[in-house]
Amino acid sequence: MFENPLNRLIRRLEVDTTALSQAEKDAILRLPMTIKEVGADQDIVREGDRPTQCCVVVEGFQCRYKMLLDGGRQILSFHVPGDMPDLQSLFLSTMDHSLGTLTPNRVALISHDALRELIRVQPALAERFWRESLIDAAIFREWITNVGSRDAYARLAHVICEFYVRLRAVGLTKDATFDFPITQTELADATGLSTVHVNRSIQQIRANGLIIWERGACTIPNLAALKEAAMFEPNYLHMREGNAAA
Amino acid sequence: MFENPLNRLIRRLEVDTTALSQAEKDAILRLPMTIKEVGADQDIVREGDRPTQCCVVVEGFQCRYKMLLDGGRQILSFHVPGDMPDLQSLFLSTMDHSLGTLTPNRVALISHDALRELIRVQPALAERFWRESLIDAAIFREWITNVGSRDAYARLAHVICEFYVRLRAVGLTKDATFDFPITQTELADATGLSTVHVNRSIQQIRANGLIIWERGACTIPNLAALKEAAMFEPNYLHMREGNAAA
DNA sequence: CGATCCTTTGAGCGAACTCAACTCGGGTGG
DNA sequence: CCACCCGAGTTGAGTTCGCTCAAAGGATCG
Numbered sequence: 001m002f003e004n005p006l007n008r009l010i011r012r013l014e015v016d017t018t019a020l021s022q023a024e025k026d027a028i029l030r031l032p033m034t035i036k037e038v039g040a041d042q043d044i045v046r047e048g049d050r051p052t053q054c055c056v057v058v059e060g061f062q063c064r065y066k067m068l069l070d071g072g073r074q075i076l077s078f079h080v081p082g083d084m085p086d087l088q089s090l091f092l093s094t095m096d097h098s099l100g101t102l103t104p105n106r107v108a109l110i111s112h113d114a115l116r117e118l119i120r121v122q123p124a125l126a127e128r129f130w131r132e133s134l135i136d137a138a139i140f141r142e143w144i145t146n147v148g149s150r151d152a153y154a155r156l157a158h159v160i161c162e163f164y165v166r167l168r169a170v171g172l173t174k175d176a177t178f179d180f181p182i183t184q185t186e187l188a189d190a191t192g193l194s195t196v197h198v199n200r201s202i203q204q205i206r207a208n209g210l211i212i213w214e215r216g217a218c219t220i221p222n223l224a225a226l227k228e229a230a231m232f233e234p235n236y237l238h239m240r241e242g243n244a245a246a
Numbered sequence: 247m248f249e250n251p252l253n254r255l256i257r258r259l260e261v262d263t264t265a266l267s268q269a270e271k272d273a274i275l276r277l278p279m280t281i282k283e284v285g286a287d288q289d290i291v292r293e294g295d296r297p298t299q300c301c302v303v304v305e306g307f308q309c310r311y312k313m314l315l316d317g318g319r320q321i322l323s324f325h326v327p328g329d330m331p332d333l334q335s336l337f338l339s340t341m342d343h344s345l346g347t348l349t350p351n352r353v354a355l356i357s358h359d360a361l362r363e364l365i366r367v368q369p370a371l372a373e374r375f376w377r378e379s380l381i382d383a384a385i386f387r388e389w390i391t392n393v394g395s396r397d398a399y400a401r402l403a404h405v406i407c408e409f410y411v412r413l414r415a416v417g418l419t420k421d422a423t424f425d426f427p428i429t430q431t432e433l434a435d436a437t438g439l440s441t442v443h444v445n446r447s448i449q450q451i452r453a454n455g456l457i458i459w460e461r462g463a464c465t466i467p468n469l470a471a472l473k474e475a476a477m478f479e480p481n482y483l484h485m486r487e488g489n490a491a492a
Numbered sequence: 493c494g495a496t497c498c499t500t501t502g503a504g505c506g507a508a509c510t511c512a513a514c515t516c517g518g519g520t521g522g
Numbered sequence: 523c524c525a526c527c528c529g530a531g532t533t534g535a536g537t538t539c540g541c542t543c544a545a546a547g548g549a550t551c552g
Contacts (some may be wrong), residue, residue: 047481066391069477074391088384091377094382097484123369130335130376133383138334138342140386145312145320147394148438152508183530192394197508199532231315235293236342398540429498445500445539461549 004029005058005108008082013128015169016240020128027122027152041099044107049091053111057081060105061181065189067095075190077139078102078163078182082170087133090115106177135238139188142236147192150231152201155191157230160211164220164236169239180218185240205229250275251304253353254328254416259374261415264487265458266374273368280355282468289346290332291355297335301359303327307427311435312343322435323385324348324409324428328416333379336361349427382485393438396477397448401437403476405458408483410466415485426464451475 010025020028035058038044045051047066062079076097079085085099090112099213119126137160146158160180167178184202188195205211210226220226258270264311264401266274281304284290291297293312295477308325325331336358365372385408392404413424430448434441451457455474458465466472 064387066387068391068395074392074395076387086420088380091373092380092384094481094485096484097387104384118449120308123372126372126376127337128368130372130379133376134334134338134379137379137383138338138388140383140390141310141312141322144322144386144393145314147390149318149320161487184532185530194509195530196510196532200508203532235340238338238340238342430500431498438543441499442501442542444542450501 003193005035005106006031006033006056008058009056009084009178011170012082013125013132016238017128017131020125022196024122024125025192027051027118031110031115031118036109037200038101038107040101040103043098045089045095046098049095050093051086051095051112053109054084054089054115055099056108056110057083058106058108060107061102061179062099062105063186063190064097064099073189074192075186076181077136077143078159078166078190080166080170081172084129084132086130087136091242102186123184138236138238152191152193152197153204154196154230155193155227156187156201157205157210158232159190160205160218160220161185161223161226161230161232164218164223164238165234165239169237175223176223177217177219179216180213181216213245251281251352252277252279252302255302255330258328258386258416259371259378262484263374263377266371270368270371271461273364273371274326277356277364278360282353282355284347284351284353285347286347286351289344291335291341292344293341294463295341296339297332299355300330300335300361301332302354302356303329303331304352304354306353307425308345309352309432310343310345310350319435320438323382323389324405324436325486326409326412326416327418330375331348333375333382341379348432351438384482384484387402389404398405398437399438399450400476401439402447403451403456403472404432404443404478405409405433405436406451406466407469407472407476407478410464410469411478411480411483413487422467422469423463423465424457427462 006028010020010028014020033056038060044055044062057079059081062083062085064079064085065073066076067073074182077085086095089095119129142162146155150158162179164173164179167173172178184198185195187193187202188198191198193201202213206213208229209221210229212221226232252274256266256274260266279302284306290301290308294300303325305327308331310322310325310473313319313321323331332341335341353492367377375432390405392401396404409426410419410424418424430444431441433439433448434444437444439447448459452459454475455467456475458467472478
C-alpha cells in the first residue's frame with residue numbers, strides 16, 4: 001500500500017481537508033528524493049545548520065530538541081512516519097534547534113529547490129504544506145501547556161496519548177498497541193522532568209492500569225481513561241474527528 | 247511614518263529577508279480592512295471559534311492562551327504591533343486556543359477572502375506570511391524550552407528579554423525603555439509559575455539591577471547582563487542580527 | 493473615597509529534584 | 523562461553539524550589 005515512501009505524506013496532507021487532485025499527487029510522487037538509512041541517536045540537522053533539503057520520515061521515530069548551556073536538552077516534539085520535521089528550513093534559513101533520530105530510521109530527503117518548484121507548479125500544494133507547519137505550531141502550543149500547566153503524571157500521560165493518536169492517524173497502531181521505543185530519559189527531556197521522577201510517575205500510570213509498556217511496546221487498555229488522566233483534547237491536532245486507523 | 251496601519255506589518259514581512267516589491271506593498275496596503283478599538287482583557291477570538299478574518303495588531307498588546315479544566319490558564323505568546331496573531335485561522339478552521347487583549351488595542355481586521363485573494367495575485371507574498379507563521383512556531387519552541395528547562399528567575403528574565411527585543415524590532419522602544427503593562431498574574435500564566443513566586447523572583451531580578459520596572463514602564467540598564475541571566479539567544483526570532491530600532 | 497485590582501509579605505507544605513546505589517538485560521571481546 | 527560492560531530502569535533518602543493559603547499594603551479609577 002505504501003509502495004512510494006511519500007504516500008504516507010500525501011495521506012497526511014489530506015487529513016481534515018479536501019483530497020488532493022491526481023495531478024497534485026503525481027507531482028509529489030515524482031519529487032526527486034534520496035532514500036537514506038540512519039542509525040539511532042543520529043542528528044539529521046543541527047542547530048546553526050543551513051539545510052538545503054527537507055527530510056520526510058519514512059520509517060522510525062525522530063525528535064527535535066535544543067541543547068542547553070548546562071548540558072541538558074529539551075525535546076520539542078516527536079516525529080512519526082509521514083512527518084516532515086524540518087519543513088520550516090524551506091523558509092527559515094538557519095536551524096534554531098536540532099533534529100535527530102530516536103531509533104534507526106529510513107528517511108526521504110528532498111531538496112529545497114525541488115520543493116520550491118513543486119509549489120510553483122502546484123500553488124495549491126503550498127497551502128497544504130503551510131497547513132502542516134501550522135499544525136506543527138499547534139502541537140508546540142499544546143506542549144507549552146503541557147509543561148507549563150500539568151503535573152508530572154498528567155504530563156507523561158499526555159505525551160503518550162498524543163504519540164498514540166498520531167501513530168493511529170498514519171495507520172501504525174494495531175488496536176490499542178503501538179511501538180514506543182522511547183527511553184525514560186527521553187521522556188524526561190520532553191517533559192522537563194528528572195528521569196527519577198519520570199520513572200516513579202510512569203510506575204503510577206502503570207499501576208493505575210492506564211498503560212502496559214514493556215520492551216518498547218505500549219498498550220492502552222482504556223483510552224478514555226488515559227485521555228482523562230492526561231486532560232487530552234485532540235482538537236489541537238486538527239485531524240478529522242475519529243481519525244480512523246488504516 | 248506609519249500612516250497606514252499595515253505599514254508595520256510590511257516592515258515585519260521584510261525582516262531578515264529581501265524587500266517587498268512595490269506591487270506587493272501596494273497590494274497589502276490596498277487590503278480591505280476594518281479598524282476597530284478593543285478594550286483591555288477582551289477576547290478577539292475564542293477556542294472553538296471558526297474565524298472568517300485575521301487580526302493585525304496596530305496598537306496595544308495581546309496574548310494567546312488556553313483555558314484549563316481547573317480554571318487556570320496558560321498564556322502561549324505575547325503579541326505586539328505588527329503581529330498577526332491568528333494568521334493560522336486562514337488554514338486551520340477551528341481555533342485551538344483563544345486570542346485576547348492585554349491592554350486597550352487598535353486592531354485591523356482583514357477577511358480570509360481578502361487574504362486568499364492577496365496571495366493568489368501575489369504568490370510570493372504567501373511565502374512571506376508562511377514564514378511569519380514559521381517564526382511564530384520558533385517562538386513556541388523557545389517557550390517550551392523556557393517553561394521546561396529554566397528556573398523561575400531565568401524564565402522571567404527570558405520573557406522580558408524577548409518582549410524587549412521584539413518591541414525594539416518594530417521601533418517601539420526608546421533606548422532601553424519600553425511599555426510593559428503586563429501584570430504579574432499574566433507573567434505567572436505565561437511562565438507556569440504562581441503569582442507569589444513570580445513576585446519574589448521579579449524582586450530578585452530588580453534587586454540585581456537587571457530591570458527597572460514600575461507603573462507599566464520597564465528599563466533594561468544592562469541588556470547583556472539580562473540576556474545572560476535569561477540564557478537568551480535571539481537566533482530563534484530569526485531577525486536580522488542587531489535588529490536596529492526605528 | 494470606596495471599590496477593586498495588583499503587589500507584597502509570612503508561614504507551612506509538597507511536588508519534584510539531586511545524589512547515590514543497585515538491578516537487569518543485551519552486547520562484546522577475551 | 524563466560525566475564526565484563528554499558529545503558530536503561532528502579533529504589534531510597536534527603537533537599538529545595540516553587541506552591542498554597544492568608545492577609546496586608548499600594549495604586550488607580552469611577
